[in-house]
Amino acid sequence: MSEQLKNYYAAVDLGSNSFHMIVAEMIDNQMHVIDSHKDMVRLADGLDAKGNLSEEKMKFAIQSLRKIGQRIKHIPKSHVRIVGTNTLRLAKNAKVFMKRAQKALGKSIEVISGREEARILYLGVAHSIQNDEHNRLVIDIGGGSTELIIGNDFTPILRESLHMGCVSYTNKFFSDGLITPENWNKAVLHAHRQVVPIALEYKQLGWDLAVGASGTLRATVSVLTENGLTNEGIDPQSLNQLIEKCLQLGSIKKLSRIKGLSLQRMPVFIGGLAIIKGLFDALDIKRMIGCNGALREGLIYDLSGRLNHNDIRKRTIEKLCKQFEVNIFQSELVRASLNKMLDILNLKLSDKQKRLLRWATKLHELGLKISHSHFEEHAAYILNHADMPGFAQHEQDKLAAIIASQRRKIKTEWLQRLSREQKEKVIPLIVLFRLAVLLNRSR
Structure with missing residues (x-):
């Protein structure tokens, strides 16, 4: 990353009425907007009676996203956050649209829950x-x-x-x-x-x-x-x-x-x-x-916090561990085994994959608080449905898929929730995680 761009961030809000984009520079924890763009796409208008986005509306939205993609292409991917809200939560063919949208943007898109949208929105307003x-x-x-x-x-x-x-x-x-x-x-x-x-x-x-x-x-x-x-x-x-x-x-x-x-x-x-x-x-x-503060401003403050060691997801994980009385010692044993395997195998995992494994080690025994029988599925259900501040739904889905398959047979029903690209990245993590858990069954 060039020195000139290290303090630059971009946020894109794919709303049901409008698409909003801002590019900002963070100076002393204060946001200074240097570029913004808005298109009244009215994505929600494209939902038909069966809950699918129409081809016409998708094409119109992609045209808008190509323009946005050009304006954020020089911002490092780690400094960009793009989120979909209500319409993409509802649309049955959201994955089809998102695949085309991500190609137009050159960046990945997260669909966030309504309560997570509320949290980020509040952050934007509180700073305004x-x-x-x-x-x-x-x-x-x-x-x-x-x-x-x-x-x-x-x-x-x-x-x-x-x-x-x-x-x-x-x-x-x-x-x-x-x-x-x-x-x-x-x-x-x-x-x-x-x-x-x-x-x-x-x-x-x-x-x-x-x-x-x-x-x-x-x-x-x-x-x-x-x-x-x-x-x-x-x-x-x-x-x-x-x-x-x-x-x-x-x-x-x-x-x-x-x-x-x-x-x-x-x-x-x-x-x-x-x-x-x-x-x-x-x-x-x-x-x-x-x-004037809104979701896009909140996205930039939230992303800036993550990159400067103030990641709310860490607090969310800690709260869940405390709530479900997770055995921290066992989590650390599994994590140590994972780290040793990664060193020996010299696997080239992305930072996001490593982070998923780290979270999984902390949360994999959540379900024991409910029942020892099928505790891995109880844990997966909790993670898939819990209100987890800071987490996008796809992150919760990936965590659930990894943890559901930590023992017994691999739970394909949890993998079905993921796109093909997401499966390709998660399946190797499941294999590694199963081995790490197996090595520590004796506790």
Whole structure:
């Protein structure tokens, strides 16, 4: 890596509504953006009734990714993080799209869970606003999901991801392009019902500041300000005035008459507005301010932390070991055997492969807390389904595949979750790990 690029990082957020890219330089733990790009791809629009992305939408998305790929091609791969969110979590043919997308980008893509998206998003917001000792509520309304986080300083306390977004709600409730009291009330009621199951816990914990981090919320703040309905942020009164204006206009096309609403945002604005109304009512929000920090900024701070020995994944592993009372001495025995084998065989494993093996040695006996019988499968299930801050889903899938096959026959059902390329890298690790565990069966 050249000296000039060692402090450069890139993050790409493949959202359900927009694709965002930023390139930034980190100086004294502060991010300085030097390039950014945004395309309104509306990936969620491409999902058909069977849950597959259409060929037309995939081609359109790939065109956008080729442009992004050109802008990040000089950034070292270890300094780039590209994540897919709700639509890529849902799409049945996501692997087909991702293979083509990774070729266009020249970099790998991770699909992250909704709760992991919430954690990273909060990190981006926390670095963008002034810190104090009070709790803050952070909300991001994306194209297909909405993330809600209560945190303090740089630490998220509550994290949730709900299946509602500006694209999906516009398609579901306003597909005919009309804005009527009937379809408006249906959309708001649906959003309200999504929030109610978590509302009590959030209100009991409480917050002093509500922050809107998405394009939907920032666009709403901008429209309210442009029309003189508020001096700062969103409050229930100004929100209701804007809703009344939209109902009077009666159609999505006529929203172009609203001052301050961009033509790009207009087609999905009404779905996002219904979600905001549902959130304000269910959580009794009195005022919300907009914020520029978001998922992409959080990705860069998170990646920078990993490379500077502040990797949250290490804390996640330690927490799981403590929670399931893992025998650390046995883990170290297996790790020592693995290291000796790697030295003797002189295998050329990547840093990512070595890291997977290191994690596996620590976590392979998690399942003993549940039952000695088939404990390896219990451990794999836990790792596949647990909320693991810092981990992408593919990392959890690989760990589960390695640990499930540590003894008895190799569990092919866990390997089926991996792509062909991922299998090729994981199968040698399974062989090595089985041997290391076998060598230490006597404990």
